[in-house]
Amino acid sequence: MAISILDKINSPKDLKRLSHSELHRLAREIRRLIIDVVSQNGGHLASNLGMVEVTLALHRVFDAPKDKIVWDVGHQAYTHKLLTGRRDRFHTLRQWQGISGFPKREESPYDTFNTGHASTAVSAALGLAEGARYKGERNFTIAVVGDGALTGGMAFEGLNQAGTLKGELIVVLNDNEMSISQSVGALSSYLSRIQTGQVYHTFKKQAEYALKHIPAVGERMVDVAFRVKEAMKSLARHLTIFDELGFEYVGPVDGHDLEKLLEVFEAAKSLEGPILIHVHTKKGKGYLPAESQSHLFHSAKPFDKETGKFKPGKGVLPYTHFFVETLIRLAQQDDKIIAITAAMPGGTGLDRFGNIFPDRYYDVGIAEQHAVTFAAGLAQEGLKPVVAIYSTFLQRAFDQVFHDVCLQNLPVVFALDRAGIVPGDGPTHNGVFDLSYLRHLPGMALMAPKDENELQHMLYTALAAPGSPKLGPVAIRYPKSAGVGVPLDKDFKRLPIGKAEILEEGEDILILAIGSMVYPALQAAGLLRQEGIGATVVNARFVKPLDRELIGRLSKKTGYVLTVEDNTVVGGFGSAVLELLAQENLFSAKVKCLGVPDRLLEHGPRELLCHQCGLDAEGIAAGARELLKTKPSPRRKKQ
Numbered sequence: 001m002a003i004s005i006l007d008k009i010n011s012p013k014d015l016k017r018l019s020h021s022e023l024h025r026l027a028r029e030i031r032r033l034i035i036d037v038v039s040q041n042g043g044h045l046a047s048n049l050g051m052v053e054v055t056l057a058l059h060r061v062f063d064a065p066k067d068k069i070v071w072d073v074g075h076q077a078y079t080h081k082l083l084t085g086r087r088d089r090f091h092t093l094r095q096w097q098g099i100s101g102f103p104k105r106e107e108s109p110y111d112t113f114n115t116g117h118a119s120t121a122v123s124a125a126l127g128l129a130e131g132a133r134y135k136g137e138r139n140f141t142i143a144v145v146g147d148g149a150l151t152g153g154m155a156f157e158g159l160n161q162a163g164t165l166k167g168e169l170i171v172v173l174n175d176n177e178m179s180i181s182q183s184v185g186a187l188s189s190y191l192s193r194i195q196t197g198q199v200y201h202t203f204k205k206q207a208e209y210a211l212k213h214i215p216a217v218g219e220r221m222v223d224v225a226f227r228v229k230e231a232m233k234s235l236a237r238h239l240t241i242f243d244e245l246g247f248e249y250v251g252p253v254d255g256h257d258l259e260k261l262l263e264v265f266e267a268a269k270s271l272e273g274p275i276l277i278h279v280h281t282k283k284g285k286g287y288l289p290a291e292s293q294s295h296l297f298h299s300a301k302p303f304d305k306e307t308g309k310f311k312p313g314k315g316v317l318p319y320t321h322f323f324v325e326t327l328i329r330l331a332q333q334d335d336k337i338i339a340i341t342a343a344m345p346g347g348t349g350l351d352r353f354g355n356i357f358p359d360r361y362y363d364v365g366i367a368e369q370h371a372v373t374f375a376a377g378l379a380q381e382g383l384k385p386v387v388a389i390y391s392t393f394l395q396r397a398f399d400q401v402f403h404d405v406c407l408q409n410l411p412v413v414f415a416l417d418r419a420g421i422v423p424g425d426g427p428t429h430n431g432v433f434d435l436s437y438l439r440h441l442p443g444m445a446l447m448a449p450k451d452e453n454e455l456q457h458m459l460y461t462a463l464a465a466p467g468s469p470k471l472g473p474v475a476i477r478y479p480k481s482a483g484v485g486v487p488l489d490k491d492f493k494r495l496p497i498g499k500a501e502i503l504e505e506g507e508d509i510l511i512l513a514i515g516s517m518v519y520p521a522l523q524a525a526g527l528l529r530q531e532g533i534g535a536t537v538v539n540a541r542f543v544k545p546l547d548r549e550l551i552g553r554l555s556k557k558t559g560y561v562l563t564v565e566d567n568t569v570v571g572g573f574g575s576a577v578l579e580l581l582a583q584e585n586l587f588s589a590k591v592k593c594l595g596v597p598d599r600l601l602e603h604g605p606r607e608l609l610c611h612q613c614g615l616d617a618e619g620i621a622a623g624a625r626e627l628l629k630t631k632p633s634p635r636r637k638k639q
Helices: 012-017 020-041 052-061 078-083 087-092 121-134 153-165 186-194 197-212 218-237 258-268 288-292 319-333 350-356 368-380 391-408 434-439 452-462 515-530 548-558 573-583 606-612 617-628
Strands: 068-071 141-146 169-175 248-254 275-280 337-341 361-363 384-390 413-417 445-447 474-477 501-504 509-513 535-539 542-544 560-568 590-596
Touching: 012 052, 020 052, 020 078, 020 087, 020 258, 052 078, 052 141, 052 169, 052 258, 068 121, 078 087, 121 141, 121 153, 121 169, 153 169, 248 258, 258 275, 319 337, 319 350, 319 413, 319 452, 337 350, 337 368, 350 361, 368 384, 368 391, 384 391, 391 413, 391 434, 413 452, 434 445, 434 474, 434 542, 434 560, 434 573, 445 452, 452 474, 501 515, 509 515, 509 548, 509 617, 515 535, 515 560, 515 617, 535 548, 542 573, 548 560, 548 573, 560 573, 560 617, 573 590, 590 617, 606 617
Parallel strands: 068 141, 141 169, 169 275, 248 275, 337 361, 337 384, 384 413, 413 474, 445 474, 509 535, 509 560, 560 590
Antiparallel strands: 445 542, 501 535
């Protein structure tokens, strides 16, 4: 059995001793290990398989961590982790207390900047480069950016400044014609046109070889040809947008040709910055299922590595499915409904909507700010735009939600997928801030369904159901998880705006729950009932507007109020209830707010993270008991 080369790699310095043939063997070993681990743990497979050779070449040529590598988004950094001392822990990838699926400064000195959202690397790397210059340090700073990330305006903001500073910055543009799904927009087409330059490079090599072999005059002809080539190259360079931005453009380069990558990266060290190296890679490289279905293997669930088939789930479809099925049904009845995604057609389910209504569907790329303001313009024209964005990604467009939507009270519907605690991806993807950052915006109605059946009614209500009051902006947040498994009503129902529902009645304590916390609250009430404690459980439905009458009346009745949300406790649903009680002068009510603590949650299974936050049935029951300890003589009932 051949000795593993990867087992000998404890830091990037070990790469510098390997022959080219050993580097190729190492690339194959890395791909096999990534496939093995991701097939068990889930994770970002296709993007990582496409970046093996580029990462090997970067760490072979440059001297990390002195030279700083910043990975945009970071879901292509698994090879980087394997080469920087985390090989022995790689099997813990995305597991509780294991290594993160993204670069993380707390994890390794080789992770120079925490990432998880797109389009940030150029700005971060430029800051690092300028910081090193101020300190008098000489090192290289490399930003690795995907072509999909270039659809984000922040990437161009960074390129714009970098081109004027002329610092020691190298941008490696990984062009695989994909973000998560197929890259969209004029820039994607532009990069495809640049790739035709490979034909010229091939011709140049062949011509040079032929000229050198002409007796007597061959070498002089090569010299003349070289000068002509440089003049032509000067003209051609000015056709690239990167050259116009002040970058020395190099490429395109085959991102799987290890020898060529080593040559180009080595040459880049002697060029004056800033430099942009355009590499062309294939997402999913080396694993046929991921190559042919890279969008499915971008953020993959556990799968059978022999067949490429995903392992079956629990049988209940996710909230995302019910959202898009409802949207399609509503769009069949109302031709004003428009769907918008920011480079997440598969993740949000809107790819199915786009197949049915191609003229009423827009994928704007990784450009959440643009998506929101674009929707505002559509709404101004009397259309009904639905912007489906992950909860944490909408954070990137906060000012647009305020300035372009709420300020004009425009009827834009925000469908916030992946709200609450999200498994596996950690703090950059946990959607635990949306209730806080949206509820204080004037005019915003904010809902969260307890189950998939309520989700369809909320979407129907938000899109101006017949007889409902005219609404301005509306946000509906729902989790990544599977639905509860309740039957769906055949007909849509209009929900009364700002009205909660009582699910269970008791006299000792009021439990106000929102969204995915409603069913755990009901389970907690069952546990308390066994102890003789009667709990009234309310599905709040709305964080804004709150059901002032019901909450005020029940708070007076029990005197003890427990709020439950899978959002930060700072400024969220519980805070809204406290404000309401203060406004109603109900200061005698004892209140406890359960939610995500005021800290960042690490990656791990949702069930475990909810348990640690006290947001499962046992934790909610414990919170109720703790609150009731302040009751002078709590009533105890015999069953």
